Amino acid sequence: MAESHSHAHPKGLQHHFDDLTQQHEASTLGMWGFLITEVMFFGGMFMAYILYRVYYMDAIVEASHELDWVLGGVNTLVLLCSSLTMAFAVHAAQEGHRKATFNWLLVTTTFGVGFLVIKAFEYASKFEHHLIPGSVDFTDKFAYPQAEGFFFLYFALTGVHAIHMIIGIGVVLWVAFRARRGDFTPNYYNPVEMTGLYWHFVDIIWIFLYPLLYLIEPLKLGASAAGH
């Protein structure tokens, strides 16, 4: 550990670490710690979802028919692709390919933006169909008044997820800029790797949201809630 003092200061090493290994271990532990807090943050809403599902399954089935499972499915694919390209970006950074890192990161943001665009179309159609909780009387449209609660959860969960996507896109762009500037070496690519962890996490949250919200009874489109 002490030998690094005698060597030239390695690129990317912050003053308070002994060497790049220590710095890398610290960032990794820090990122995982942060992701645990994120799990707990979403956990509160998942808890509410579980309660609703236990109490009002019929209402949830009825309301979820209003969601477009095809668009949601396309978005799932888009996000999975973005995770793949993110993994390529981390690998490229590891190998020291500056140009490839930059390109893969840009592809990742493109997928991210694509996801948000599709999401925006979905939100717009909910708006057109008067499915915004708090603004209209849901009892006209649904057999179960708790459908409004489902849409509240839908907007809260996907909305908080979308905010995470937006932050993620910003961070990926910043890291892409740094990659292009040549900040990273095969010995130092922490920011790319940590951003990758965060991006995969946001992806995984969606992997949970999609079946929980869209795939309750996807193929009985428009059918009235028969219950279970």
Add this chain to the structure above:
Amino acid sequence: MDTTITPAQMTNDGESVHTMPAVSYLNANYGLKSWLTTVDHKRIGILYLITVSLFFAIGGIFALMIRLELVTPAGDVFTAEAYNKIFTMHGVAMVFFFLIPAIPGVLGNFVLPIMIGARDMAFPRINLASWYIFSFGAVLALLAMITGGVDTGWTFYTPYSTTYSNTNVVLTGLGAFFAGFGSIFTGLNFIVTVHKMRAPGMTWSRLPLFVWSNYAAALIMLLGTPVVAIAIVLVALERLFGVGIFDPALGGDPILFQHLFWFYSHPAVYIMVLPGMAVISELVACFTRRRIFGYSFVAFSSLGIAVLGFLVWGHHMFVSGQSVYAGMIFSILSFLVAIPSAVKVFNWSTTMYKGSVSYQTPMLYAIGFIGLFTIGGLTGLFLATLPIDVHVHDTYFVVAHFHYVMVGGTVLAYLGGIHFWWPKMFGRMYPEGWGRLSALLIFVGFNLTFFPQFIVGYVGMPRRYHAYPPEFQVLNVMSTAGATVLAVGLLMPLVYFLWSLKKGPIAGPNPWGAVGLEWQTASPPPTENFHETPVVTHEAYEYSPEEAEQQASIAVEKKEVFHG
């Protein structure tokens, strides 16, 4: 290597033979900008010191307003509405902006990295960000207070907070939300720093107990805080859009809010008290000149408290309508928390037994802590007992109980810690006589304030009302008198600490003759903490009570020879 840890002599009163170091973190660079952009954990600790002191004062003023109203049975000073706001803002200021950040933010930030021989926290910029995010939350909360206040109680219970209250719930909630993220970042930094930044030789079993206990608190910050954050977001959404999952009209569940809230806010009690216990372990070891009895039990009891603390939140909800069976389980689990807490109290007491105890100001606070925390903890067992809780729920008995833990525990530990590390932070001593007097005043004032509340609560006075039946007046007047003494006791350190910044005798690197890495570097320390990374070869608390006794008797003999 033995130069690392040797018991030094206690200060010879007043005579300072030391000089201030020429360059320290305080004068490494100058100007407001250098402070507001600093990434030095020590400076960030000082920034926290300023912010939390401000909120301690604000919370204290609200407390005095409460006590003023309660001097007479009639609600004659404030209207019921104003009173609701006053006790709410007392709670919000004290809990979110003082008790939770105080010890980790000030003492933890300042001494934790030095204690483990690190040059800084693992993430210095995130550390600074934590202070900014916390302060942003603090500004929002201040704004909420100035523009009309909030009256839901610090607990923001639904449906009152979501539907009926006409006060600044959202703004205050956002304040707590941001303060919470500040605390998450602090916790994250503690955990990574302890795991990855320890000096060579600083093994886990050599860590000072201050570090263990703050580590345990950091785990709670990480796991609990995000849950209350999302609960607050959901309350805000429900208020803003008039629809939400806590609204029974939509099949929502107001009790769900209580679950989410207490899932954090009960463990938050341990976020407040574990760092307090952290300080006490250091003080007891130093001022009894003994290794803490049962070091590993004390270390692991911190983790035990952190883990069990997550399983007991339902004891706040015995009368909320939650299932009786859930209540019984929560009751039993709550009893279990008493075990690791008692392990600590017994081990501190046993450490003092046959130790060479000296009663300097920090030790007076530590002894106060042990007594008051014991009372607070034992009355907690009353409240964990289902049938008793049903009777005393929402009475002053509860108020007295948690003030014994929060003020008698956390505040005394914080003050003890500030006195202990003040010479390290600023290189100068506070006046010892005034210190002891203020510790005494605070102890007496505190007990006079809150002991009567146990009685008045037990005989049935409910909390959160501005008026009460005349038969409770004597006890309430005692309480207000005590609060006045307490206020005087708390103002004294404010004055003499400020005085000591310029005029206090120069402390030297180790005024207490304490062991521990933070005492081996200069006071105030240089920006990088150590000129050379220390190598640790000993366990924590290598004190020798026999040697201390010998030195003390030599000093007494010298005095006798000199005077005789």
